Amino acid sequence: MLLEVEGLCVNYGHIEAIRDISFGVEEGTVTTLIGANGAGKTTTLKTLSGLRKVRAGKVIFEGKDITHLPAHERVKMGLSQSPEGRGIFPGMTVRENLFMGAYTRRDKPEMAVDFDRVMGLFPRLEERIDQVAGTMSGGEQQMLAMGRALMARPRVVLLDEPSMGLAPKLIAQIFSIITEINEQGTTVLLVEQNAAQALKRAHTAHVLETGEIVRSGTGAELAGDDSVKAAYLGGDI
Amino acid sequence: MDLGALFGSFDNFLSFTIGGLVFGAIYALIALGYTMVYGVLQLINFAHSEVFMYGTFAVAWTFIFLHGTESASWSLGKALPILLVALVAAMVMSAAIALLIERFAYRPLIKKGAPKLIALISAIGASFALAEAMGLRDRFAGWVGLKDDLADYVAPDKARDVFSNPVTIEPHKLFELGGYGVTDVDLVIIAAALLMMVGLDQLIRRTRLGRGIRATAQDPESAALMGVNSTRVVQLTFLIGGLMAGAAATLYMMKIGSTRQNAGFILGVKAFTAAVMGGIGNLRGALLGGLVLGVMENWGAAVFGSEWRDVVAFVLLVLILLVRPSGILGESLGKARA
Structure with missing residues (x-):
């Protein structure tokens, strides 16, 4: 695993933004976190980049514990974010x-x-x-x-909702560029609300709901999962 | 408007203009400290006036250490070697005070996410503490066993009085401009201030450090994602402000020759005014605001009498802000383009 997240908990004041999240990002893959607004996707990425304080759990990058490393040090190690x-x-x-x-x-x-x-x-x-x-x-x-x-x-690039607010044609273009970036050898961790496109591109996917991972699998598996279809894909892909 | 009638003669008009530029240049250098910190932190560093004041003392102390306490009147050329040492001393002193303010009055508050108002109060507190500490300098000197040496020039009951540089720098007329004799001191002050401003402007626009400062001013979180160390940037901002205030202090002592523990207050208010007038957060605005303020208040003093100087300065501030609420140049340090 290039990047590992173990039992991560992050609070905003007294509100738990993410609770006990664990997942890994395999080198060379596209991994995606999908979920509704406020599910904790952005908080997860901000925490991985060192912009949010961790209450509990660990972030491990290339075998090193970077949980408390300042944001600017993480960039030097090869972790960047859009x-x-x-x-x-x-x-x-x-x-x-x-x-x-x-x-x-x-x-x-x-x-x-x-x-x-x-x-x-x-x-x-x-x-x-x-x-x-x-x-x-x-x-x-x-x-x-x-x-x-x-x-x-970067060794891994974190992309936070690259399709947000864009026209459909542009969205398709952005997603094909994400695949291209990955094919050029950069590991991608993608956070998206556009679940259909994200699942199509991802090797591994996780569904976040109110701060917890509720389902994991390959992109294709989750795209075929009935509950995922009902909640995030709105029937038609 | 008949300028000749207002100023007595055109000669006087030019002399008031040049006199105004000299003070404007000093205001501008101090204004940089306010504007840089505001650009990065959106905070007014009210303690910046003391950063300048400590610099003025460093200049006088340098002359005392290198020349002695005996009064003298030197030409600029003769004073130059000691002046250069004094410049370094003042810049080091002011930078050190600025960094202390950042470390103890700001950083703990920013780390805890305190509201801006709290930081402002902390800065006002730091300002009073630093000014009063300077007033007590003879006591501090006594604690470290310096009393006998220092008593010669800082008698305990004189600590709050005007503190003069023993060496007065006599200006010499270099050339005539419209009947006004431009002196070497005036010219050096204006040239030195402009040179420092241009240097800083280039530093911010062209260097990697400058890009880090601009990025932090525009979007601190994105800057951190690029690998910019924000604590370092904030420190650097205070450091640069301090260095510029130290240079301003040296130029001020060349011109005025004396200071006191509350000398920072009025200069600080004027420099802050210059920064706001030019567009706070904008480096070129600080230069423009400083020069405009210096010239306009000198003209005001010429027309209405010198007791009206500050009235003119602040009425001008109000008028400019009524027309252009974000200052003459307006845009922020963050948005300043390369």
Whole structure:
């Protein structure tokens, strides 16, 4: 396992946001967490990146306990994230945003390699390279957030709701890029409300309900599961 | 409007303008400290005035240590070697005070997620504590066995009085500009302040550290996800503000030559005004706000009499904010573009 979560509990004040969650992310796979709004998906990713304090449980990355490691140290270890709501730097250009993703790196020639890779994945960003990021459309900002996360050359990239607020055509495009990223060798942990698309792309999937994992399996298994169908897939995929 | 009639003659108008620029440059350097901290933390560091005040004392102390307590009047050239040492001392002193404020008055509160108002009160407390501690400097000196040496220039009953640099720097006229003699001191102050502002502006725009500061100002959580150490960035912000205040203190002592334990207050309020006027959180705004404030209040003093200087300064602030509520340049440090 590249990333392991053991009995993780996180509180917001007195409210338990996630309760005793355990799952693993196998190297080279796409793993997805699906669930409704407020199920604890975003909290889980924020905790994995070190933005939330852990009440109990452990996060293990490449065999090392990183439960209490500060967020900026985790990036150096190879764990990057494209956050919910994109979190781009609105006053910086696209190029500056992308190189913020490589903030912890010093290997300039290798950064250029990753920059080219991101340009290949998102040709739209190349067209907008010197535009101020805050003036771009939602879809472009989403691509920027994903490209920026890849600029860290992560072992595992955490993607928080990359399809949120996008037009259907763009959603399909984003998901096929996620598969492409994975095929290029980056492990992906994907959080989604768009369960149909996420299950189609994922090797392993977990369903989160009110802070707990209620069901796990391969993407195909869960896509065929009656209760998952009823709750998250709305019948038609 | 007939400027000649207002200012007596055009010569005086120019002299008041240049005099205003000199003070404006000093305001601008102090304003940077307010604006940088605001840009990153959205907090007004009210203790920043003391950061400046400690710098002014460091300048006077440097002259006392290197020259002695005997009064003297030197040209800028003669004072330059000691002035450079004093500049370093003031920058170190001010930076140290700024970092202390960050460490003890802010960081514990920010870590616990305290409301901004609490941090503001903490800063006001730190400001009073630092100013009063400076007033008690002879006692502290006594505790570490320095009393006899220091008594010469900090008599216990004089601690709250004006504290002068023993060396007065005599300005020399360099050239005439519209009938006004521009002095070396004026020119050095304006040039030094501009140079530091340009340097800082480039640092924020071009370097990796600057990108970290801008990222944190725009979106602290995203910045952390990029691997920016936010505690380090906050520290760095206070450090830069302190260094600039130390430079301002040196220039102020060149011009004025004396200070006191509450000297930070009025300069701090003026610099804060300059920062707000230019657009708080905006580095170039701090420069512009400082220069505009310095010039306008000097013109005001010329037209209405010097007792009206501060009235003009603050009426101007109100007027500018009525028209442009976010200041002259408006945009924040975070949104500042490269």
